[in-house]
Amino acid sequence: MYDVAIIGLGPAGATLARLLDKSFRVIAIDKKSDNGESFHKPCGGLLATDAQKALSKFNLTLPKAVLVDPQIFAVRTLDTGQNLLRHYQRFYINLDRRKFDLWLMSLIPGHVEIAAPASCTEISRADEGFRVTYRRDGQNVTISARHVVGADGARSLVRRSLFPHKKIRQYAAIQQWFPETHATPFYSSVFDREITDCYCWSVSKDGYFILGGAFPLRHGRARFELLKTRLIERGFRLGEPLRTEGCLVSRPTSLRSFCAGYDGAFLVGEAAGFISPSSLEGISYALSSAQALAGVLNARPRRPNWAYRVKTLPTRFKLLAKDLKAPFMYRPFLRKLVMKSGLSSVRVVGDPDIC
Numbered sequence: 001m002y003d004v005a006i007i008g009l010g011p012a013g014a015t016l017a018r019l020l021d022k023s024f025r026v027i028a029i030d031k032k033s034d035n036g037e038s039f040h041k042p043c044g045g046l047l048a049t050d051a052q053k054a055l056s057k058f059n060l061t062l063p064k065a066v067l068v069d070p071q072i073f074a075v076r077t078l079d080t081g082q083n084l085l086r087h088y089q090r091f092y093i094n095l096d097r098r099k100f101d102l103w104l105m106s107l108i109p110g111h112v113e114i115a116a117p118a119s120c121t122e123i124s125r126a127d128e129g130f131r132v133t134y135r136r137d138g139q140n141v142t143i144s145a146r147h148v149v150g151a152d153g154a155r156s157l158v159r160r161s162l163f164p165h166k167k168i169r170q171y172a173a174i175q176q177w178f179p180e181t182h183a184t185p186f187y188s189s190v191f192d193r194e195i196t197d198c199y200c201w202s203v204s205k206d207g208y209f210i211l212g213g214a215f216p217l218r219h220g221r222a223r224f225e226l227l228k229t230r231l232i233e234r235g236f237r238l239g240e241p242l243r244t245e246g247c248l249v250s251r252p253t254s255l256r257s258f259c260a261g262y263d264g265a266f267l268v269g270e271a272a273g274f275i276s277p278s279s280l281e282g283i284s285y286a287l288s289s290a291q292a293l294a295g296v297l298n299a300r301p302r303r304p305n306w307a308y309r310v311k312t313l314p315t316r317f318k319l320l321a322k323d324l325k326a327p328f329m330y331r332p333f334l335r336k337l338v339m340k341s342g343l344s345s346v347r348v349v350g351d352p353d354i355c
Contacts, residue, residue: 005145007148009029009151010269011104011290013030020298033117046094062095070185072092072187072204073091074348075092075188077189077339078234079335079339088346120134121157132145147266149266153247163259163261168257171215172215172221173214174215174224174246178211179239180204186204198280199214259273264304274289276322293308293311295311
């Protein structure tokens with residue numbers, strides 16, 4: 001019998017595992033390992049300022065091995081439907097997302113049992129807590145735990161198994177890697193209402209060029225191919241893709257989108273719906289929700305689920321405030337007003353690749 005079973009060791013799960021009191025018997029189950037054949041999360045790999053601030057609260061410094069070239073200080077924002085282009089200063093850190101996650105896993109103390117690479121296949125309630133089954137090295141393993149924590153992202157098995165009525169809007173995140181052939185590396189945000197009511201992105205990274213986007217689930221791949229066609233017409237140099245990645249991404253739209261859990265089960269990070277509805281940035285909320293849950297469990301309150309919900313109320317309202325900002329990004333008329341105004345934009349001298 002474990003005290004806590006953590007499903008997923010992304011930023012949320014790894015942070016929770018690191019912060020839990022060593023008196024707990026903890027098992028953490030994750031698909032990743034330090035070999036190149038295991039799970040890769042589709043992600044542009046940009047660490048936003050909110051995530052940097054969250055890391056600073058733990059007094060953590062990023063190792064050089066996590067960083068990649070180049071570090072760029074402006075984002076090209078392109079509205080293909082209205083033929084608008086602006087540059088906005090941003091202070092992202094360009095990193096290797098897989099190495100970032102593995103680094104966070106390396107900080108987990110030795111008293112935490114890690115089952116990786118392993119895939120959780122079934123979660124159910126039992127008399128004294130929960131029964132968790134995972135598959136590792138071709139065999140099924142079943143364990144029991146008093147508490148279970150879903151840190152397993154948008155497609156959370158914990159959320160689907162224990163809270164199937166808690167729905168949240170989801171998109172298909174698709175991205176491809178290409179050899180970098182642009183004269184000048186760049187980041188970009190791309191908006192095209194015909195393709196998606198969310199947004200698309202590109203990132204130059206260590207000799208590669210990544211193009212991706214968040215698309216409605218219906219005809220997501222066809223929308224992605226249309227995006228590529230339209231960007232090639234505007235000067236993007238793509239060539240033959242080296243790798244294609246895909247996953248689900250959540251986008252909260254109301255308080256009902258969030259689910260912190262109850263009756264001994266908890267959700268953190270994107271599994272709980274804690275992800276920005278405007279930028280889809282989730283690392284900062286993964287770190288902060290994991291810190292909140294660790295503080296609750298370590299304090300051993302009589303009603304831990306209620307205490308965790310109270311602690312995450314500021315996160316919920318912050319995300320709802322982000323939702324108020326979303327129309328200025330995603331509604332063509334409002335976006336046009338903002339981009340035409342030039343508010344907060346920077347003027348870049350020469351822009352040879354995009355026109």
